[in-house]
Amino acid sequence: MSGKSKTSKEFRCAIYTRKSTEHGLELEFNSLDAQREACEAYIKSQTSEGWKLLPKRYDDPAYSGGNLERPALQQLLKDIEAGLVDVVVVYKIDRLTRSLADFAKLVEIFDAKFVSFVAVTQQFNTTTSMGRLTLNVLLSFAQFERELASERVRDKMAASRKRGKWTGGSIPLGYDVKDKKLVVNPAEASTVQMIFARYLALKSFQKLIDELNAKNIVSKKRPITGRTTGGVPFTYGPLAYLLKNRTYLGETGHGGAWFPGEHEPIIDRDTFDKVQELLKTNSAGRTGRRQQTGALLTGLIYDDRGNRMSPSFSVKHGIRYPFYISSALLRGRKSNAGSIARVSAPPIEGAVLRALRQHVEADDNAALPPHELIERHVSRVALEAKRVLVSLKGPDEKPPSSFEIPWSVGGTRHIAQVENDDAREVSRRPNPQMAQAIVRAHEWLRSLADGTYDSIELLARAVDLHPKVIRSKIRLAFLGPTLTRGFLHGTLPTPKNLNELDSAIQLSWRQQQDRLSR
Numbered sequence: 001m002s003g004k005s006k007t008s009k010e011f012r013c014a015i016y017t018r019k020s021t022e023h024g025l026e027l028e029f030n031s032l033d034a035q036r037e038a039c040e041a042y043i044k045s046q047t048s049e050g051w052k053l054l055p056k057r058y059d060d061p062a063y064s065g066g067n068l069e070r071p072a073l074q075q076l077l078k079d080i081e082a083g084l085v086d087v088v089v090v091y092k093i094d095r096l097t098r099s100l101a102d103f104a105k106l107v108e109i110f111d112a113k114f115v116s117f118v119a120v121t122q123q124f125n126t127t128t129s130m131g132r133l134t135l136n137v138l139l140s141f142a143q144f145e146r147e148l149a150s151e152r153v154r155d156k157m158a159a160s161r162k163r164g165k166w167t168g169g170s171i172p173l174g175y176d177v178k179d180k181k182l183v184v185n186p187a188e189a190s191t192v193q194m195i196f197a198r199y200l201a202l203k204s205f206q207k208l209i210d211e212l213n214a215k216n217i218v219s220k221k222r223p224i225t226g227r228t229t230g231g232v233p234f235t236y237g238p239l240a241y242l243l244k245n246r247t248y249l250g251e252t253g254h255g256g257a258w259f260p261g262e263h264e265p266i267i268d269r270d271t272f273d274k275v276q277e278l279l280k281t282n283s284a285g286r287t288g289r290r291q292q293t294g295a296l297l298t299g300l301i302y303d304d305r306g307n308r309m310s311p312s313f314s315v316k317h318g319i320r321y322p323f324y325i326s327s328a329l330l331r332g333r334k335s336n337a338g339s340i341a342r343v344s345a346p347p348i349e350g351a352v353l354r355a356l357r358q359h360v361e362a363d364d365n366a367a368l369p370p371h372e373l374i375e376r377h378v379s380r381v382a383l384e385a386k387r388v389l390v391s392l393k394g395p396d397e398k399p400p401s402s403f404e405i406p407w408s409v410g411g412t413r414h415i416a417q418v419e420n421d422d423a424r425e426v427s428r429r430p431n432p433q434m435a436q437a438i439v440r441a442h443e444w445l446r447s448l449a450d451g452t453y454d455s456i457e458l459l460a461r462a463v464d465l466h467p468k469v470i471r472s473k474i475r476l477a478f479l480g481p482t483l484t485r486g487f488l489h490g491t492l493p494t495p496k497n498l499n500e501l502d503s504a505i506q507l508s509w510r511q512q513q514d515r516l517s518r
Helices: 031-045 071-081 100-112 129-162 186-202 205-214 236-244 269-293 345-359 370-377 414-420 432-449 456-463 467-478 481-489 498-505 509-516
Strands: 011-019 051-053 058-061 087-090 116-119 175-178 181-184 222-224 227-229 251-254 257-260 301-303 309-316 319-326 342-344 378-383 387-392 402-406
Touching: 011 031, 011 071, 031 051, 031 058, 031 087, 058 071, 071 100, 100 116, 129 251, 186 205, 186 236, 186 269, 205 236, 236 269, 236 378, 301 309, 319 345, 342 345, 345 370, 345 378, 345 387, 345 402, 345 432, 370 378, 432 456, 432 467, 432 481, 456 467, 467 498
Parallel strands: 011 051, 011 058, 011 087, 087 116, 301 378
Antiparallel strands: 175 181, 222 227, 251 257, 309 319, 319 342, 378 387, 387 402
């Protein structure tokens, strides 16, 4: 075994141990102890070669060998980087990793610091080509064994689900797990039945959420590895997941299919079917309103105090400005509104669409019109002061996921400022119609370029204008920068003959300036 080249023959040896599961870790002498004992014995046998055991332990209990995200392994790599280790000793090579790609990374790190690697039950030397070949062969089998085990687990889980057995996962409100089976929790089951009944009575998600919050009804508390999750007020996504969960019918799901389960149902099929029909009706209504009004987030967007934000618009100088406004403001309760009670529609819709196309991977998403993409994937949009929280719809057997979008009101007021701010007294006053037309043209062009709208026809429908008007007015976005600044700052007068302006836009920026600055 060759190690780090140095004058002294002392080699500092670090023992790394790992176990994939928690089973047996509670024993006084467990697998990690057995691995360490074997490695210590081997190091003692090499005392004459200058091997010395480091007292620091590198143990990873209940961590998979399929990746390198293990605390003890990461600490070992830091110590190697710091030059504190000369030899890494393991019981078997698969204790270090079961992935060929990860092993290649480790070998590169070891070589850079002249660190050798020894598996005490599989003697080889990583500094020779034959030793590396042996390692790669062993790792190929280790990776094959891990992938084969994963396939067996997936097949066993699928077979168990089809037979109606509970195989783990997020425990639904209304049930507990005993002896690896779902059993009804009577108190929680009553809550679930009440939620289904109240949704049918109220016919509104927001009213139901408000009622649940007023009664301090929260999601199920679940202990996970020494901590507790859940126990929080219901929001749109988790509530929709609960109302669609067929587990309450006494079924188990796998791969999109559902099978009779071993557990008792909480909701009768007639009630469940009525709830699903109401969910579809409300969803179709929101989709119809989105298509009719052009407001993509109708029925989906809320402020950070749980108030629904409704689409509206204002008109100044013949220009229509769409925006969303908190229902608290509409009811005259300004103190109950969230931190952002009013937001311009194009920026928030564009931000959600751009992020959605990045987070949701599907072959047909790029071709979907914006309103269909929103309807297919988004369950709720929460607008906060510094972020937008987008909740996604998930398959019936999985909880919904979400992602955040950084948000700055100050950085997105280019439309709202034109819409809301009163004209200030300045030394040069621009023509307001011209300035707003230029701003509008740039916003239209941006929304087409970033995919907010896939065509001029869809854009025209959203802003309630004829496509010919869009095609005509969007050309203002192609004015040269000098002319644009001049019109916006009032240093250039608006041409009286607008036909001259239209013909000038078709020229180069230099020719535009020569034509319009005369």
